[in-house]
Amino acid sequence: MTELLILVAVVVAVIAIAQVVRIFELSNKIKGVRESDVTDKDNDTQGKLLLTFGILFMLAFFVMTAKWNHLLLPISASEHGLEIDFLMDLSMGLIILVFLITQPILFYLSFKYRGHKNRTATFISHNDKAEIIWTIVPAIVLTVLIIYGLKTWASVMDRTNLDNPVVVELYAKQFDWTARYAGEDGQLGAANVRFVGGLNSVGVIAESALLTQNAGLQVNIEKTIAKIEAEENAMKRAKMEERLHKMLAKQKTFTSIVTRTAQDRLDAAEDDVVVKELHLPVNRQAHLKFRSQDVIHSAYFPHFRAQMNCVPGMNTDFVFKPILTTEEMREETGNENFEYVLLCNKICGAAHFNMQMTVIVESEEDYEKWLASQATVLASNNN
């Protein structure tokens, strides 16, 4: 309601301004002055306004920065993030410096050279020296930034320095995340979207999972066959038969995918752990691998300065090393409810704004204890 009132007020204000202007216009007509001509007085007023705006703009920048600085992301909680933050501070400092030099010059010159009928402009068409300087100086500064940036990028994207990382797959779908730990062998088993169903939320291809899923399918198939025999309506029967065919085809797909998957990949899947919460040990690399089930999502960990898209039909990854546990970060930020989060940062549908997962960084011991308490694929299928 308030917004509507504001809007009405604004509209009324606009009409009022327009009417006032009309009055000026009419009085000008009486005086014989054309409204549209820019007078010296106009130049003076607008020049002063430009200078005022320039000053207020700069002040507003300082006020906003002072007031909102504490809202920005806290210190990086990952190792590579410190490098990124340093580069960020450097680049930010540089662009703010240029901003604080060029904007005042622009508004000051606009004010200083505001027109007057007794003045004339100076005819200056170019100055090669000046132009060369302001081509070369930005070029040098940018070269430095590019070299430094590429160095940072190369170090963030480096995959040759993996040192006993925790391997976790993050599986994205509308609208939540599932994590799969590689387990003791450090190898993620194969997975395929065609296996998703029932307990198997990320489509792991494991013999134990296949048995469970096939058993479930078999029950359904038998039930459907019984139903078809009892059904008298031909239309309904046809529909059920169609369903039956689909289930039989699924059974075939399962078997054929399993037979095509190498035995060691199948075995690697059995000790995988599928969970809904991401735990990471501190000071150990996390090698995150991403898959998506439906549309593009983006795994964004603002506190770790990490982000990677999850693309259906494609595998992507990101490596980072957390250096602050959740507890330490709570102290750092003075917020006892602080939690690391993983959010989705690529438009993915209606609940995109609420696609999240809590990330817990803890000591190696706590992490091992937690992981051991979770059921592996083999265990959950043998229940």
Place this chain on the structure above:
Amino acid sequence: MSEHGHHEENFFSKYVFSMDHKMIAKQFLITGIIMGVVGMIMSVLFRIQIAYPGQPNPMFELFLGDWAEGGVMDPNMYLALVTIHGTLMVFFVLTAGLSGTFSNLLIPLQIGARDMASGFINALSYWFFFISSVIMLISLGVETGPASAGWTIYPPLSALPQAIPGSGLGMTLWLVSMTLFVVSSLLGGLNYIVTILNLRTKGLTMTRLPLTMWAFFVTAILGVLSFPVLISAVLLLIFDRGFGTSFYLSDIMIQGEVLSNVGGSPILFEHLFWFLGHPEVYIVILPALGITSEIISTNSRKPIFGYRAMVGSILGIAFLSFIVWAHHMFVTGMSPFLGSVFTFTTLLIAIPSAVKAFNYITTLWKGNLRFTPAMLFSIGLVSTFLTGGLTGIILGDNALDINVHDTYFVVGHFHIVMGLSAIFGMFAGVYHWFPKMYGRMMNKKLGYAHFWITIVGAYGTFFPMHYLGLAGLPRRYYSNTAFPMFDDLADINVIITFCAIIGAAAQLLFLYNFVVSIFRGDKAEQNPWKANTLEWTTPVERIHGNWPGEIPEVHRWPYDYSKPGYDEDFVMQNVPLKEGEEDH
């Protein structure tokens, strides 16, 4: 051609199916303004939603009907609003509305031609744009909602109606509309290129072309080279949606059903899309820069500083704009090496951009500035181009992009550098060339009020967004209440929405001024701004064929303002050089 200028014209051939470039320009402008109003209302609606998430609002019910039951906006409708807002503003307002209007109006007038190379193709270009606009507006009313996968329509979201309702009929209409839009843009672009190359009047060499002409010329080339790639991306998407192909789809399960598509890649779409998408932002900004070059020089009563450097930087920006597209894709899982290459080329663009900005500022230096509303908007453009351009240095750096990608930092950046700069350029152009369009002047005081409220509202809207982005707030969130870490940002979002409403309201001043001035503005003189270019040698009456007699001959460049040795502070391009006088 002038002898044909007097044949009887009825209402339809004069105002509707006109082949006169000046009328077509006005058609583009008015269609663009209408689309701009629609896009702006949408932005106000979703800004209110962001500031007051989930709270019922009678305005939602008024505009959105069933999509806001009880006054609460549906999340799907929120995504549809941001999608269509982006589409309308980028393509319909800042491409067709800006380039279409001013290329059509100014190219024949400033190069001394009676009309475009092909009046018919020109009219065709407008009518394709018109049909495209109508289809886009119709898509707003379909039952499953308009397209809502973001203006970049990345598949699979845009390919699967099961993923989001807007990807049903709404997306089909979006694709059809954009295909027609591209056709319009290609027809127009080819015409602009041919006209500038072939129809320049005697004496008007390329090095004497006004910078507006250079900008429109290069923009048209960019469009002709990049828009066809969008068509191919769109066609493949249409195949995936309708005919079961797998260009962009692979291994997908949606709503419990596994799709049979295997082997496609959404990344392919991103490459094709941004191969257009990035040159597109220069298609949007270059005409605005061209327009302001002209206006700043005219109103500083001083030559544009460094004409050759300005032309060079336009060409440099245009060339580089084709090899930077993947900086939109640093975190897609693309090869890190490729990421490095694109960071390199992207940051290079800052150099010609910096040259332009410095040259604008130096043009003001020692000038005799006349603050028409057009001049104020041009100075505003220099300010926004600087502010927004600088944050581009952060985003273009792939290592930094990791953490600000798709956050409000990006939203702030591109709205300032591309949205505000381009729309400021467009406003400047309208105020400046209104006399050439309607033979009357726009109201100056309303223009001043419009500028001041707009720049305060606009900076107030987009500047704070950088802080939101640095706090990690992702864009396109229906509500920020799902994450406690964003609770403290709620106040900033209220301020932004407040500024956005003020800025939007200021546009009513412009609309009022525009409409009323068409009928009641002061009658224009032939050369109201005392400018040098050829369009001011045509009569105020705007006749078909542009000049009643011979087309004037050009003897000098267009920037002889305050040239020593002349009584007046401007020397028009058709004035012969004095003996011993040097051209620039």
